Amino acid sequence: MEVVVGIDIGGTNTEYGFINREGEVLLSGKFNTLDFELAEKLVITLSDSIKNIISDSEYELKGIGIGVPNGNYYKGTVEYAANLKWHNYVPLVEMFQERFPDIKTVLTNDANAAAIGEKVFGAAKEMKHFVVLTLGTGLGAGIFINGMIYHGTDGFAGEIGHTIYDYEGRNCNCGRRGCLETYVSATGIKRTVAELISTTNIPSTLRDVPNAKLSGKLIEANAQAGDKLALKAFNFTAEILGKHLADVVAYLNPEAIFLLGGLSNAGDLLFKPVEFHLNQNLLYVFKNNVKVLPSGIDYGNAAIKGAAALAWSEVKI
């Protein structure tokens, strides 16, 4: 059976899946990314796993697709990935190609891969223009234009997480201030909880949690349980995202904006106020004319399916 391997390298986990043309995950596995100090070690471990599985099965490997933060489609490299503890320049495609010389390996950043997954296997099959935002440790974006992922001149289009929400705002890892992802991401909502702890008297069990132990999941669980401070943190995050999505729409006039990963798992807790603030802030020509949607891909598989969709899209039939 013809398959590709879709690999999602994240700041925490690295997952891979053997995926057929229909998008079915036939087999999958997971590593802890932080166990590998060097990219090379991770590549060796992944390659060995893939080779073992291939030799023990009837899979015919047609391609390898990789989604990774700061991945550059044109160059096949990962550069300056703040959440990976690697060197500043990792030629990841080359490293795979050494081990799989006859197999096409393709790479892009994780948000682009997610967007390609949404187009090929998810809820964007019929859409020409749409935007996917991944709300993980940071905020990534993949932009579809005329039915194709848009890479830009150097492969870095879609850095929406690093557009500015507030020029006098929070310090960002990128060295600037007020980037959207310092507010709208798992890291952003943790900072918001810290801000609300300092600026309000709202009682909350989160006051008993050291900041380093806070996580998007924990804040979500508390919000779902009715914790007022956690709820306020979600509303604050959603308001900023909704306002900023009005800019995304003004730039790109997409048919839909997908919110994926991390914070998006909070469902209505995030989507309802985001939709409200988006429609409040839209320019009149766009009013009520853009959808905010969750992923159409089964929970937990969006990233590897996206990477697989990237690989399939470059396999010659």
Place this chain on the structure above:
Amino acid sequence: MEVVVGIDIGGTNTEYGFINREGEVLLSGKFNTLDFELAEKLVITLSDSIKNIISDSEYELKGIGIGVPNGNYYKGTVEYAANLKWHNYVPLVEMFQERFPDIKTVLTNDANAAAIGEKVFGAAKEMKHFVVLTLGTGLGAGIFINGMIYHGTDGFAGEIGHTIYDYEGRNCNCGRRGCLETYVSATGIKRTVAELISTTNIPSTLRDVPNAKLSGKLIEANAQAGDKLALKAFNFTAEILGKHLADVVAYLNPEAIFLLGGLSNAGDLLFKPVEFHLNQNLLYVFKNNVKVLPSGIDYGNAAIKGAAALAWSEVKI
């Protein structure tokens, strides 16, 4: 000789030109837009002029292209054009097609037309991804992606003038606050002069000019003559534009950003500080990797040549 007519309808003037495939303006004319209370009257006057010229010449009319604020390429309409005193819904293409049933008429907004002109006849011939900003009464934008103008889902992509610079900022005609065009446009710099008159003690001849008599041109002339308040107004405008262009680059990763029309005629007075502030504010992966350029089309003809380029691009050979 085969020609198209390029028409640029602006808030002040309506210009038209008979333009050949090489982009030469063979003949041109001009009306005062405000003399025509109804769009229909303007269409009649323009059509009669075009017909008269055709019948007196050896021109073979192959198409009509129109650039107009709030023009919608998909629908051939002008909707809610704040700077035109027409109805809220003007089916302009239909009105031309009634008078020229055998000629293809195409319409888009003025900034898209300018971008198409830059691609076909100007300095963007070799570029795939670029952005054109028109700094007139308002701020318009045309986005080229993969060598084609990008219209978006409903024909309204590129409303960069209505992305937000400051959520608590100046009131905008669109009903919201802090839109980029309330700062960066002829109207914006007039407001900045008024702000500087109120907030500073800087001496200036502009203090003797009633606000309603101020214009971008007058402010530019004073800045060129060394007026400190006018210079400060230009620097303030350029700083905001430079900062915001860092966002444009983060979204689109273009090869170049063109600044056209109105304020851009100030040359170095605008371009130098814009480039400085852009590079100060760019995300590291984009540093020194994007050009800010003036139009490559001869002064005064960019708008009608853009409209003509639009028409030529849809004429079958």
